[in-house]
Amino acid sequence: MDxxxxxxxxxxxxxxxxxxxxxxxYMxxxxxxxxDDENDDDEPEVPLPNVKADVLRKVIEYCEHYLKEKMTDIEKPLKSNKMSDVVQEWYATFVDSEEHEMLFELILAANFMDIKPLLELASAAVAAMMxxxxxxxxxxxxxxxxGDFTPEEENRVREENKWCEEA
Structure with a gap:
């Protein structure tokens, strides 16, 4: 079997x-x-204890579409705060239609599952909002x-995220 x-x-x-x-x-x-670590070829199960079902549905939707139409690379720094100026329309709509909480959940899921293009897309969407x-x-x-952040933490966050601002 392939x-x-x-x-x-x-x-x-x-x-x-x-x-x-x-x-x-495999995405x-x-x-x-x-x-790859399992020996049975039938229908392996992959437990994802850090990913909620509603988030996993969105991850699967993304992966299925990505296999049909690969997402273009995201230029950094972002050239626009409109995602439709950054990626193809489907991908822009995918992240623009999500609540902030779902975007953060997608970032966590993509990071945990090691899906780099989804991690980049969701992170870019959050960066575009900022x-x-x-x-x-x-x-x-x-x-x-x-007061959620100390001045030192705010400065550190600004420094770490300079990439999302224009050069």
Whole structure:
């Protein structure tokens, strides 16, 4: 059997099972390593204890689309705060239509599952929301209370995220 034929079952934090083609599962470095380490060729299961079912559905939707239409590379620094200026329309709509909490969940899931293009897309969407805004505006957008960060932490965050600002 070809290494990318067959089905893999991704198992969410809640125990929900999502059968997907191996090619979709292989977009995840974690799933690929797990599958490659297993000996049975039937329908391997990949437990994802850090990924909620609703988030896993979105991850699968992304991976399925990516296999049909690869996402263009995201230029850094971001040239616009509109994702449609940064990536193809489908990808822009995918992240623009999500609540902040889901975007952060997608970032965590993509990082945990080792899906670099999804991690880049979701991170760029968050960066685009911050681009050109003052710290006060960012606090309001992301519902961050004043005093959540010390001045030192705020400066460190600014330094670490200079890449998302224009050169």
């Amino acid at each position: 290494s990318e034929e067959g089905t893999v079952v991704l198992v969410s934090k809640e125990g929900d099972k999502f059968p997907v083609p191996k090619a979709v599962a 995840s470095g974690l799933a690929k390593d797990t599958i 681009k050109g805004r003052t710290p006060e505006e960012i606090r309001k957008v992301f519902k961050i209370q004043e």
